[in-house]
Every structure is written in C-alpha cells, then in structure tokens.
Amino acid sequence: AGEVMVIGGEQIYRAAIEQASRLYITRVDTEVEGDAFFPDITEGHWREVECQQPAQQGDTPYCFQVLERRH
Incomplete structure (x- = not known):
C-alpha cells in the first residue's frame, strides 16, 4: 500500500499515529x-528529516515538517 493521509480530528490522529511511519x-x-x-509527539520515537520554512506570508509564522519513526 502507498501512503495514507489522515486529516484529523484528535481521535482520528490518536488512532492512526500508532500505525504511522512518517508524519x-x-x-x-x-x-x-x-x-x-494533535497528540504530543514523543521526540525519542521520531526524527526530523525535513523542515521547510516558506517565505513569510501574513503575520503568523509556520513551517512544514516531516518526521520519520525511529526503529
């Protein structure tokens, strides 16, 4: 199977996160x-593989982050 994208709410995230290998x-x-x-992420279980900070748009800073599960 390919990737599955899960788009909340909180209970759906909690159910799916245990099966996830990438966030x-x-x-x-x-x-x-x-x-x-979104549930708290246990940092020891995940490693950041990418973090993109797009050009500032508006007043609220944000970034796109990709995490992979540590095995």
Whole structure:
C-alpha cells in the first residue's frame, strides 16, 4: 500500500499515529483556544528529516515538517 493521509480530528490522529511511519506536520506558531489537538509527539520515537520554512506570508509564522519513526 502507498501512503495514507489522515486529516484529523484528535481521535482520528490518536488512532492512526500508532500505525504511522512518517508524519507530515504543519507547525503554526500561535496559540489558539480549542478542545481538540494533535497528540504530543514523543521526540525519542521520531526524527526530523525535513523542515521547510516558506517565505513569510501574513503575520503568523509556520513551517512544514516531516518526521520519520525511529526503529
């Protein structure tokens, strides 16, 4: 099978993350109010293979990050 993209909510992320070998994450540098969030990532289980910071657009910085599961 090829890659499967999982697009939340929180319960769906939690169910899928245990099966994931690679994560594509958009990190947005802001604080928001809410009751559903992406699960905390245990850094020892993942390694960053890519982090792209696109040209600044708007007032909120963000980056695209790719993590791979450590085996």
